[in-house]
Amino acid sequence: MQIIQPHYHAIARTAQDYERMAMSGVVAVAEPAFWAGFDRLYPETFIDYFRQISEFEPTRAAQYGIRHFCWVAVNPKEAEDSILTREVLAQMPEFFAKPTVLGVGETGLHKSTRNECEALEAHVDLAMKHGQLVLIHTPHLADKAHGTQRVLEVLAGMNVDRERIWIDHVEEQTIKPCLDAGYWVGMTLYPITKCSPKRAADMLEKYGTERILVNSSADWGPSDPFTLQECILEYRRRGHSLQEAVEVFHNNPCRFLGQNPKFDILPISIETLIDQRANA
Amino acid sequence: MLTPPQVVENYFLESRHMLLEIAAAFDRYDAAVARAANGNAQATENEKNSGAKKLAVMRKALEIVAQSHPARERTLALLELFATV
Numbered sequence: 001m002q003i004i005q006p007h008y009h010a011i012a013r014t015a016q017d018y019e020r021m022a023m024s025g026v027v028a029v030a031e032p033a034f035w036a037g038f039d040r041l042y043p044e045t046f047i048d049y050f051r052q053i054s055e056f057e058p059t060r061a062a063q064y065g066i067r068h069f070c071w072v073a074v075n076p077k078e079a080e081d082s083i084l085t086r087e088v089l090a091q092m093p094e095f096f097a098k099p100t101v102l103g104v105g106e107t108g109l110h111k112s113t114r115n116e117c118e119a120l121e122a123h124v125d126l127a128m129k130h131g132q133l134v135l136i137h138t139p140h141l142a143d144k145a146h147g148t149q150r151v152l153e154v155l156a157g158m159n160v161d162r163e164r165i166w167i168d169h170v171e172e173q174t175i176k177p178c179l180d181a182g183y184w185v186g187m188t189l190y191p192i193t194k195c196s197p198k199r200a201a202d203m204l205e206k207y208g209t210e211r212i213l214v215n216s217s218a219d220w221g222p223s224d225p226f227t228l229q230e231c232i233l234e235y236r237r238r239g240h241s242l243q244e245a246v247e248v249f250h251n252n253p254c255r256f257l258g259q260n261p262k263f264d265i266l267p268i269s270i271e272t273l274i275d276q277r278a279n280a
Numbered sequence: 281m282l283t284p285p286q287v288v289e290n291y292f293l294e295s296r297h298m299l300l301e302i303a304a305a306f307d308r309y310d311a312a313v314a315r316a317a318n319g320n321a322q323a324t325e326n327e328k329n330s331g332a333k334k335l336a337v338m339r340k341a342l343e344i345v346a347q348s349h350p351a352r353e354r355t356l357a358l359l360e361l362f363a364t365v
Contacts, residue, residue, distance in 0.1 A: 191297075192293050192294055192297045193293060193297070196297070196300070196301060196304075198301065198304060198305075198308075199300065199301070199304045202304055202307065202308055202311070205311065206311065
């Protein structure tokens with residue numbers, strides 16, 4: 001089955017991931033800009049990082065037949081530094097012209113501070129002015145519900161195209177308000193700390209498959225890109241058809257990411273071939 | 281050896297994850313019951329009986345896990361309980 005991994009931090013992973021993902025049917029990954037595990041001090045560090053994910057990483061993925069796309073942003077943790085954020089934001093538009101950059105992300109909230117909220121608004125505003133897609137990170141664990149609500153409040157005060165915004169890391173307590181508000185949502189699968197493959201399958205059954213993405217993130221911490229394939233297996237084991245799985249794990253990423261014409265992978269339909277021998 | 285607070289801290293996220301999985305399994309069961317009530321995916325009588333017994337054991341297991349001062353180790357009690365189904 002062809003799979004698209006819509007949220008994947010490739011620079012934190014080895015080539016073995018690419019090889020195994022390719023063998024399991026992954027045809028494309030999209031890499032949002034994220035936190036490096038420490039707070040960077042200089043805007044130039046971000047610029048080199050954006051060059052890495054927009055210029056170098058596609059060549060590494062291509063060795064395994066995988067298309068690599070990316071997003072640029074100052075992640076929520078480092079967005080607490082307002083001066084740094086402004087300086088990076090000023091240089092982001094030049095990356096929007098790169099052939100594999102899909103938009104602004106992951107912006108969002110970590111502790112939902114005033115600086116973070118202002119940075120989120122500035123990122124979304126920049127994206128809308130430049131016709132870019134937006135990927136929004138929501139906080140983990142204890143601050144999940146509050147932080148997601150703050151994201152919705154910030155967006156509600158802006159003039160945005162909601163179908164071009166993806167709110168990520170939703171769980172059972174946050175998926176409905178995000179969907180009800182008209183945004184795309186993402187369920188991020190982690191071994192321990194976020195959503196699990198089984199719970200994601202539950203939410204797909206409860207809320208349907210429209211405007212829902214599933215990803216496994218996979219970064220430098222305890223994580224596993226193959227939680228995505230675990231979710232596909234769980235979904236199929238419950239009796240959902242191959243085409244239904246394709247709709248969620250391939251076609252939905254095509255539908256959302258394809259709003260940027262640089263993402264040119266099209267939705268696919270599984271056909272049943274007529275057995276010629278039966279007609280002989 | 282770990283101190284009591286270290287045990288809680290070291291195993292909190294893992295326990296949180298496992299408890300959420302258990303909660304989700306019960307919610308999954310309730311959703312299936314609702315679908316069956318609407319005429320979808322009917323189970324046989326044998327499946328219903330077996331399922332009801334295992335469900336009761338799972339609920340009993342959760343009671344044992346939640347005890348603050350059990351008479352003996354919860355793990356032993358659960359293993360014996362699960363041996364009945």
